[in-house]
Amino acid sequence: MKTNVNVEARSSQRKKFKGVVKGTRQRFGFLNINGHNDIFIKPQEMDRVFSGDIINVTVNDYGTDRQSVSIDEVVDSKFKTCIGIFKEDDTGSYVLPDNYGFNRMIRIPRSYRRNAENGDYVKIEIIEHPFQSKKPKAKVIQVIGKPDSLGVEAEYSIAKKGLSTRLNPAIHEECDNLISNYDKINDGLKRKNLTKLNFITIDGDNTVDIDDAVYVQKLKNKWKLLVAISDVSEFIEENSLIDNEAYNRTSTVYLLGRTIPMLPSELAHEYLSLKEGEKKAVLIADMTLDLDGRLDKYEFYEAFIESKSRFTYNEVDSFIETGRLDENKLKHKEDIKNLRDLQELLTEKRKIHSVIPAKRNDYKFLLDENKQIENIEFLSQQTSYKIIEEAMLLANRCAADFISDNKQGVFKAQEGILDSKKKMLSQYLRQHIFFENSMFENFKDFKHLYKLIENRENSESIKQVLSLNLKKSYYVTEKRKHYAMGFDGYTYFTSPIRRYVDILVHRMIKSKINKKKYTISKPDYISHFTKKEKDIRECSLSVEQWLKANYIAKHSDIEFEAKIISISNFGLHIKIGINGIEGFIPIGDLGDKKDVFKKSDLEIVINKNSFKINDTFNVKLKEIQEEASLVFKKL
Incomplete structure (x- = not known):
């Protein structure tokens, strides 16, 4: 018993x-x-x-x-493939996966080595799970290269994220057929003819896939702004091989030293690009604004345009600063002045409706022949870039409103401040403005918060703090508020050569214009876009961080001025002003760990020394850790 x-x-x-x-x-x-x-x-x-x-x-x-x-x-078991370093010794061949949570080698049988050599970066595929065989086995499916080989940083990151880089022969054949029929398709289109209007394009020096052109006119009591976007969806048939590959890629991938186009290059760079002097099919966002820059009305329609001149950002900025312009472009002096005047109105208006700082700095990376960073140049945000940014933001807002009655759409939403940071930020904001808790809870009060911040002399630094504590934006099927930008709704309309979401939005707009019903045929497209954009972003950041680590390692003896951009229980996250490189200073390097008092996410006191967000001091590189993480020491 x-x-x-x-x-x-x-x-x-x-x-x-x-x-x-x-x-x-x-x-x-x-x-x-x-x-x-x-x-x-x-x-x-x-x-x-x-x-x-x-x-x-x-x-x-x-x-x-x-x-x-x-x-x-x-x-x-979702662990099917991974990246790692190929190792070979007297006991056999192995790969240690570059994945958190793995601490053992995976054996590579001799017949599955694929000519990999000791020290190579490789991609492997699991052929025997350890649950059945006790010891896992894999085969090499791609030899990426040696750690010091040319462009290995990009190849490694692309392989790790599984991004597509090659087109199969059937897609090339379909592309050739489309190109051979392009003129016939283009000539058969019936749409408004706007080829006599002075549309211009403004892009980077090396841009070849030009999606957008702009035309502005200042009338007696209003502004007319026309944003013309390449009508990619007219030529790319839904569910064709090209369309499905573009959907799979989701967007063009921009890496330091390498670009992976979403669409076949010959289409993106030649036939769909709004090249100067060529008649092109476009989708127009025709917007009327009052003299204060408030949107009065808009409409969308299909048209033909001809870009009269291709400007670079640098050309436009040079004209704004000096008044000088190439002789063959002097006819556009008034167009650029009008674009600048309208941009200033729109920027000023958006400053009091957005928590995102208006003054954002950028950096230009100059690469050597080995695709390594030779120098990093600090760039203040260009006026020419703001001109195009404001025009595109307005067009995207109008597109979101136009398709808002679509039961199955694609929009971007954002819900304000992280819940875990609201208490801390409430205390911070009360030091600067009259703040009420409701300002974090509903859209109208959240927008009023922007206005209160904008009246402060330190508005940009306050916005910087808030922007670091925002929830992530996300895709949804219906129109929702975008708190961070202060918009009632937002979508992507202006970059269909480089982003697939824009192609879908174009199809929805064109269906509504032509009074036809449209249903997105791609299954679970929201999850797909979310995952692919995350993979692309992480791939781009990985390459950039790797190359930055290589660069800073060559300058380890130089002192840099850095600013605190965030604080955690483990230390300070800092950013070097002159080159934008970010890194970390551990708590233990700042003083006795036992004498630490963390007041908030904005201030920490170590051995009676206070460290606050935006504090500056000099730093030097201390070490480079896993995944090119940079650890600095405060001087």
């Missing part, structure tokens, strides 16, 4: 769970179960799974200090 009770007790302490494996830098791991605390997985069991695996387990002695996990089944 006593034995039966003990058996029953042990049985009651044994529970079945389904959860997700969380790896660590050590050999042990944890099981993440919804609604429960994470459960420790001992090294012997972790050797049978990968981080991220969904597994069924038995937890023995559940709820006691002796509880332990026994893995019963791997339900699903």
